[in-house]
Amino acid sequence: MEMERKTLDVTKWDKSKDNDNAGSFGDPNIWALLNKAWNKTEGWMKSTKCLNVPDLGVLVQVSTHHKGQVAEAVTFVPGAYFCVPENCDPQLLPIKTFDKKEGE
Numbered sequence: 001m002e003m004e005r006k007t008l009d010v011t012k013w014d015k016s017k018d019n020d021n022a023g024s025f026g027d028p029n030i031w032a033l034l035n036k037a038w039n040k041t042e043g044w045m046k047s048t049k050c051l052n053v054p055d056l057g058v059l060v061q062v063s064t065h066h067k068g069q070v071a072e073a074v075t076f077v078p079g080a081y082f083c084v085p086e087n088c089d090p091q092l093l094p095i096k097t098f099d100k101k102e103g104e
Contacts, residue, residue, distance in 0.1 A: 031061060032082060034090045043067045050082035050092065058082050058092060 031049035038045040044066040051059040057078040064071045077092065084090045 032084065032090065034060075034082065034092065050090075052082050055095070057095070060092075 031051050034048040034050050036045070036047040044064070046065075047063045049061045049063075051061075053059060053076070057076055058080045059074060059076055061072065061074045079095050080092050081095050082090065082092055
């Protein structure tokens with residue numbers, strides 16, 4: 001049986017939906033890409049995606065695909081948030097704390 005070929009270099013749903021076989025339910029970009037690396041010749045891909053949990057932290061998902069094998073893990077990083085500053089690489093940063101004024 002021939003292994004199904006995967007598109008390893010997709011970084012946004014916009015590129016994936018050009019494929020007639022792609023479909024989605026809900027927001028396919030709810031997880032934001034922190035980083036991704038791939039080698040089409042060797043058939044591998046590694047990615048890290050983040051999902052902010054407001055005021056609590058970030059869910060982080062790591063994925064590795066290698067010649068048809070898939071490994072994934074998800075963890076929670078408390079006290080962090082994910083952002084993509086303008087003209088910068090995506091970042092995981094500590095949640096900023098602000099002193100509340102008395103009476104708030």
